[in-house]
Amino acid sequence: MFDSKQIFSIQSEKDFQHVALEVFRYQAQENEVYKNFLKFLNIDYKTIQHTDDIPFLPIQFFKKYEIVSGNRAVEKVFTSSGTTGMTTSQHLVTDLALYHYSLEKCFEQFYGPLNDYTIFALLPSYLERSGSSLIDMVEYWIDKSGSDKSGFYLYNHDELYNNLIEHEKTGKKAILIGVSFALLDFVENYKMNLQHTIVMETGGMKGRKKEITREELHQILKDGFGTNEIHSEYGMTELLSQGYSRGDLTFKSPNWMRIIIRETEDPFNHVSQGKAGGVNVIDLANYNSISFIATDDLGKKIAPNQFEILGRFDHSDVRGCNLMIME
DSSP: OOOGGGGGGOOSHHHHHHHHHHHHHHHHHHOHHHHHHHHHTTOOGGGOOSGGGOOOEETTHHHHSOOOOSSOOOOEEEEOOOOTTOOOOEEEESOHHHHHHHHHHHHHHHHOOGGGOEEEEEOHHHHTSSOOHHHHHHHHHHHHHOOTTOEEESSOHHHHHHHHHHHHHHTOOEEEEEOHHHHHHHHHHOOOOOSSEEEEEOOOOTTTSOOOOHHHHHHHHHHHHTOSOOEEEEOOTTOSSOEEEOSSSOEEOOTTEEEEEEOSSOTTSBOOTTOEEEEEEEEGGGTTSOSEEEEEEEEEEEETTEEEEEEEOSSSSOTTTTOOOOO
């Protein structure tokens, strides 16, 4: 019997292929939406021998269907943000313990133990709604950090500024994670010289401020916080794993997550490393939902576990992504 914890022991490409194919076969049989998707494409899951041949489910399906593998009860529902009246994605999580285990292992791979850090969170737009996977992630970080200085900040910038200054004096490590527009608002009024605190932006500018490039955003934040680099987190409601950029604008994925770039004109063909296209994600932590997702992001693969995000498709119903309509 497959043990889902095997996902987090992957150390090589051989390991990844073996585990990913196990997960694929499980989901092809136990996920009704994905099973019907494969049936529509006339694909027998038993014929798939490599991850390059696995079909990716369009991310829009999270807006219309309950994407669940197996028969465990739903423990939590993560929802995407959206304007009033907009259909949002729902990610039904049937094993929160597995998700939290993934969060911790992912953090450790890139930053070391969570209890080495104090976590400062500036995520107002996410705190002001329910169902945010980002808030759940940071709540878990805060709990595992074990620091009584860790916590969320809404619009209390004075308190955040004072606490960051005081914490810097201790020389201990910290992470300030914030939505982009809130970090920009903060540095408009406060200038700092952070030496022991990692500043991490999670994106999030739409409808809040004038759209700027990530390079421009990072330069403003570096000047405001007095740091040499700004880190970034790549995540979404539909994924239970995260990619991280440590200041060079390219993301790295954990050992159980892979990025595959597809052609924009033909979603079933992949492009070679270094070329731009649509971003497909294999996230094996999505064991109990779906691990093979065709996103609306544009990007390119730099190395097996390294990728760049270039933007998003202009419209979600991009060529080939709505090939199946199930009623």
